[in-house]
Amino acid sequence: MTLTACGSEAETPAASSTSAIKTAPSTVTQMSTDANSCPTTPPAAGGAAEWTLPGATGSVAVTGSTDTAAPLVNVTAPFSVAETQVHTLVAGSGPVVPGTATVSVCYMGVNGRDGSVFDSSYQRGEPVDFPLNGVVPGFQKAITGQNVGSTVAVAMTSADGYPNGQPAAGIQPGDTLVFAIKILSAS
Incomplete structure (x- = not known):
C-alpha cells in the first residue's frame, strides 16, 4: 500500500510504504478507542457541516468522522483556495x-477540481x-500543533500539496486538495 495522497513528491521508502513507517505500539500514545481501524460507514444523511469554506472558486463543506462513520466532504467544483486553510472540526x-x-x-x-476522492484510509x-x-x-500544517484525538480539515493550495501534480492519484498541477483527518496517535 502506498501513501500516494499525502506523501511528499520525492518517493522514499519511508514516505511511500506504510509498513516501513509503522511505530512500535509501546511508543505511541493512543487516544482512540480503536486505533487499529477507521470507520468505513458513510455518515448519516442530513447532518450539518462542521466547516464550510467559500473558495476563490467554488466551495467546500466538511463533516468530520465519528467513532462509527467516515467523514463527508462536499465540493462545489471547481474549488480552489488562494492560501491553505486549516480548521479544527473537533478538538482532541x-x-x-x-x-x-x-x-x-x-x-x-x-x-x-472535480470533487473526487483520490485517497482514503477510511x-x-x-x-x-x-x-x-x-x-x-499542507498535511504537516493541518496536523502540527493539533491535539491527539482531534479531527481537522485542510484546504490546501497546490503549492502546499502537489504543485507538479500527482498523475497516479489523478491530481493535476494547480489542483487544490481537501483533507479530513482524524489524529489517532503521535510519538
Whole structure:
C-alpha cells in the first residue's frame, strides 16, 4: 500500500510504504478507542457541516468522522483556495502534536477540481502511520500543533500539496486538495 495522497513528491521508502513507517505500539500514545481501524460507514444523511469554506472558486463543506462513520466532504467544483486553510472540526484532549512526530491518522483526500476522492484510509478501514516530515506541507500544517484525538480539515493550495501534480492519484498541477483527518496517535 502506498501513501500516494499525502506523501511528499520525492518517493522514499519511508514516505511511500506504510509498513516501513509503522511505530512500535509501546511508543505511541493512543487516544482512540480503536486505533487499529477507521470507520468505513458513510455518515448519516442530513447532518450539518462542521466547516464550510467559500473558495476563490467554488466551495467546500466538511463533516468530520465519528467513532462509527467516515467523514463527508462536499465540493462545489471547481474549488480552489488562494492560501491553505486549516480548521479544527473537533478538538482532541491528547498531547499537542509536534512537527517532528510520527502520527497515526485516518484521512480522506478530495480533489477540489472535480470533487473526487483520490485517497482514503477510511475506505480501506485502517489508519496510516507516517512521519510528518515525510508528507506534503499542507498535511504537516493541518496536523502540527493539533491535539491527539482531534479531527481537522485542510484546504490546501497546490503549492502546499502537489504543485507538479500527482498523475497516479489523478491530481493535476494547480489542483487544490481537501483533507479530513482524524489524529489517532503521535510519538
